[in-house]
Amino acid sequence: MESIALSSLETPGQMAVEVRNASVVYQTADSPVHALSDIDLNIADGEFVALIGPSGCGKTTLMRVIADLEKITDGQVLVNGVSPHDARLARAYGYVFQAPALFPWRTVLANVTLPLQIHGKNRAQAKAIALAHLERVGLIGFEGKYPWQLSGGMQQRVSIARALSFEPKILMMDEPFGALDEITRDRLNEQLQQLWQRERRTVVFVTHSIAEAVYLSTKIVVMSPRPGRIVKVIDSTLPDERHLGLRDSAAFTELAHAVREALADGHHD
């Protein structure tokens, strides 16, 4: 065991994210709140990992820790082999929030060029890159529109294009489709799955939908609250090539059942 742990530390390039005994404790007036307790998690390059669990289980906190939006109080976190802070400065990841968070004063195109502009790309370069990314999320022809002229699903696709525009190695998504209707959600899940198939970029995806987690991911991390912890890590048995029809297959049902059991286990402790 020890030698395996050592070798993984010696070759950090293989792991996109390594979390070791990480805890996040908030001091409140009466008693400390353990938002995350003793988390261990490895995410390899190219994996699609879903973090699933009920409210308060720390799934969003865990992702925010990886994204350097939250500090750990104990343990160690490495992103691409360096600290989350250095990884953020190296623009290692793109983050998609629960809401599209598009700037209403910028056109769709200008919203996608925003990170490129911040990173110092010149105007023409940024425009060409942004258009290519808008094409990948099927929004060519909408680049001149303003966010309020788009539907909720289209807005979230713009925010995905924006997160991917600077080609980060990791894509982090915090319940990105939570506010959308189920039909739109299904379609976006399918498109996201196709995007991942094409690029095999590492994805960390927070959700509280079992179907979404099972359909999308290669690895499902089931979490539980009070204290926030990982109950079980389930490797997907589904084929790499996914389509929405898979959701009626026996393998899918079995996997969903396993996730549901793990969630229930977490609640019983």
Place this chain on the structure above:
Amino acid sequence: MVTMTKAVAPHLASGWLLILRRDVVPVAVVLLAVLALWYGMAYWLNSPGAIERVLDPQGGWTWRDLLRATMGMERPVMPAPHQVALDFYGSLTQWPINSPRNLLFHVAVTGKATLLGFVMGTALGLVLSVLIVHSRTLDRALLPWIVASQSVPVLAIAPIVLVILGSLGFSGVAPKATIAMYLCFFPVTVAMVQGLRSPQKMEAEMMHTYAASRWQTLWMLRLPAALPFLFPALRVGIAAGLVGAMVAELPTGAVAGLGARLLTGSYYGQTVQIWSALVMSALLGLTLIAGVSLVERAALRHRRGL
């Protein structure tokens, strides 16, 4: 093409009717009411003087004579609207633009001081708000003083500023612009502090994930987000700046400017002249505000609901 014009024409006509009904009629009704009230006031307030100086105090005149007398007095307590209108029109048409008897000459003087003060005040307000938003210490140190500065009456500050600046060799437009700036910067500062803080936590965190610098976050997120807060403050600011510029003209015995015009009018009991200057300053104020609104429309034309 034919069908298109057919379809568009009735739409346009109903559009004009709508504008007429919605915008023109209410304004016209209020204007008529104000004019009626004004004439009533003129009749009432001028009657004693008219009876004493124009008519025979012993009697022998009808109310028609009294009405006629109150509407055309030399130095009425309350000039009738048409007297003001005639004086106003006469000042613009009978004198060259560089004559002190032409109101536009005074508009240029006061307008210059107002605009200069407005630009200085807006710049000061922007700088202060950026400092306050970026430093907790400055927030605590500056904000109470900024609020306190506005509780000192401008009428008390104005002579002091004029004397000090005068002793330093500044005269003419600079002292007046300084007073205008003093009134302008406050609404801009307060609104911009609120506006620069208006972005949601999520938007700020997003800039953080892009490893954006403070300057980039200010320029690309905070400033554009603050624009809708800025323009209402600019409208208040430019109107306050006009007041400041006119107040600054009062204690110096200035010979030019709308404030000076008001003052000379009151020295010589030229009430009609006072009212003309008053109307002109109101028009100047409205024009300046309309100018700000035009810029606002252009700047925010792509935002929802504008």
